[in-house]
Amino acid sequence: MKKLFIILLAAFTAVLFASCGEEEKPAPKNDSVVIQITSREAGGIDDEVKIKEEAVVVKSKKSTQATEPEDSTEPTTAKKKKKKKNTTLSNLPTQGDVNPNPPAQVTTAPNGSFSDADLKFCYKNSYICLDDSIDKAEKILGDDIGADEFSKNKTSYDFDGVTIITYQSGDDEKIEQITVTDDTIVTKKGVKVGMYGTQLRTVYGVPTKKSETAYEYSKGNMSLTFNLQNNVIASYTYNLKH
Numbered sequence: 001m002k003k004l005f006i007i008l009l010a011a012f013t014a015v016l017f018a019s020c021g022e023e024e025k026p027a028p029k030n031d032s033v034v035i036q037i038t039s040r041e042a043g044g045i046d047d048e049v050k051i052k053e054e055a056v057v058v059k060s061k062k063s064t065q066a067t068e069p070e071d072s073t074e075p076t077t078a079k080k081k082k083k084k085k086n087t088t089l090s091n092l093p094t095q096g097d098v099n100p101n102p103p104a105q106v107t108t109a110p111n112g113s114f115s116d117a118d119l120k121f122c123y124k125n126s127y128i129c130l131d132d133s134i135d136k137a138e139k140i141l142g143d144d145i146g147a148d149e150f151s152k153n154k155t156s157y158d159f160d161g162v163t164i165i166t167y168q169s170g171d172d173e174k175i176e177q178i179t180v181t182d183d184t185i186v187t188k189k190g191v192k193v194g195m196y197g198t199q200l201r202t203v204y205g206v207p208t209k210k211s212e213t214a215y216e217y218s219k220g221n222m223s224l225t226f227n228l229q230n231n232v233i234a235s236y237t238y239n240l241k242h
Contacts (some may be wrong), residue, residue, distance in 0.1 A: 025207045039237050050214060060072075061235070082206065091160055103170060111201075111205060112189075112201070112202055112203045112204045112205045113204070113205045113218040114204045114205055114219070114224075115219070116186060116219055118188060118189065118204065118217070118224060118237060119219060119223075119224055120188060120224045121178045121180075121238055122185075122186070123140055123141065123162075123185060124140070126140045128140055128141075128175065128178065129175075130175055130176070130177075130222055130238055130239070130240040131174050131175060131176075131240060132174065132175050132176070133172055133173065133174055133175070134157065134164065134166050134173045134174070134175060137157075137164055137175060141159045141160075141162060141164075142160075143160065144157040144158055144159055145158050145159060145160065145215070146158040153167055153168035154166065154167050154168075154176070155173070160182065160187070161180065161181055161182025161184070161185060162178065162179070162180055162181075162182065163178075163179045163181075164177065164178050164179075165177040167242075175224075175240070176239070176240045176242075177237060177238065177239050177240065178237065178238040179235055179236070179237045179238075180192060180193065180235060180236055180237075181234075181235045187236070189203050189204070190203070191203055191204075191226075191233070191236070192233070192236060193233050193234065193236070194232065194233060195204070195229045195232070195233050196231055196232060196233075197215060197231045197232065197233060198231060200226055204217050204224075212228070213227065213228050213229075214226065214227055215228070220239060221240070221242070222238070222239070223238075223239050223241070223242045224236065224237070224238055224239075225237045225239065
């Protein structure tokens, strides 16, 4: 029995020195190492004691909890941009096949003509002519809504949709210019503001002068000019040249 104890003690000492001589290896992170020594089959005195060194590695379970990000600020939601609606800058129509403001009654032939009668300004079945007195115009148009004497012998009178410029002739104040901007007032042949400039040739024939912004029809020292914007009549003017 004493001999068996000595053998066991020597074996344990040898194992102890062997384990100390080896370089200690670092254990894996979050893992544990268990050294298990078992002795079996000690049947007699001369029997060898089998010593088994067994390393059991117990792996730790990974945490299922997600780590928080360093920046814990909440994400901002992107705002949707509203589309802007397109808006029109003018009520005037553009060039096209359909005329939103057809002439009232055009009784002329396809290739029209211009005469002295077309130089009369028609207002509610009454006529105002160039070189008439301002008193006659006020009887037809009513009282003016504003007057401005912009030079020594010329005055501008504003009515509803109509502007008249007069000049001084002795003691009389006579009409030199009439400009119409109201689309409800039509000429003697039915032309008005808002119609296409291309229709003027049909009504009045070939203009005396023509440009991209105006059609002018003249007779002697008087004229009727249609002012255009994008080939649409924006206003028309009766004018007396001295």
